[in-house]
Amino acid sequence: MLKFIESIKVLNGDTPDINEHLQRVIRTIQYFYSKSNEKFDFISCVYTVLERERDKISDGLFKLRVVYSDRFISGTLIPYIPKRIKRLKLVESDDIEYPFKYENRTAIDSLLSYKDKCDDILIVKNGVITDTSYSNIVFERMGNLYTPDSYLLAGTKRAKLIREGLIREEKIRPCDIDKYDKAYLINSMLDLYPVEALEF
Template sequence: MQYLETIKALDGELYNLKYHQKRLDETIKNSNIILKDIVLPPASGLFRCRVVYDAKNYEVTYHPYKKKNIKTLKLVCDDEISYARKYCERSAIDVLMQKKSFCDDILIVKNGLVTDTSIANIAFKYKNNWLTPKKPLLAGTTRARLLQNHKIVEEDISVKDLENFTQVALMNAMIDFDIIPNENIREIIC
């Protein structure tokens, strides 16, 4: 089985490396992969550093990054989906993406609870707090950092709860905490 870390690099600087290293170490026990020693990004520009690894081998590639413009999310349900580790194999998510219709991305619902989009963890604004699903498909590195810094709070979030929220934000290693620019959540969730 192959796993993946996606690390943001801007002008040669790597972002949130300790969270990526922690996830790698939790994925492969007793790993000898030290990210700071193997990820050496270009000195200029914004790059997505892609580390594909297993228990014995790794490969690092660098890709110029252009942010996807996500303004709408299609609710899709799948009670069987599992993505507890950041696997290279994403066929179950790819199948769900075929259901997105005219929307930009999907919002996956498992057992009646909101989880993640196809590429990011998610948070919803309720009064003055940002809430993130307690049971995401993948516990992302940006999500872990924001939880540790008390910027977001975990909650079980059902589909019916969505009408109570005023804003939506996506979070992953490349976009950090990105608020979708629309005050009407009903226009974001298709």
């Protein structure tokens, strides 16, 4: 059975980006389970988990990891501390596919063996920049923010920032990286987390 995950930011008991996650869950279920009679209320399931842990999450930053298929499977809350990601290693993989947030990340995780002494990888597919192993990437040039139009996964934070006009999509190749001043990681838990270096 295919399983999917959503990693939801819970800040001081609130879920500020829950609607972005809901839209992705709806797209996933419609694609894989359009003929299924099994339906579940994603929002209600999330808030049931939060209510169960209400006393623990009233203060601070937590990650709610939801596992689902055509039904809710589990929800786990843990305190969130960002990984220390300072250096990215560019790794090429023309076969990599991750259009949905599958629980099985074997294809991506297998590429981590090539990161050498870096903290994470930045995947290059068919000659263009895509994502890191767990986030989308944003580049800054002259105060403007850009994200690759060749992403692997349409991240929730990425979608929100594009909709709000804070970042723009453009084609970014490895040879273009020097044109940018800074690089940042974004995902449901990270808001423009700075990267210090990219290694080829």
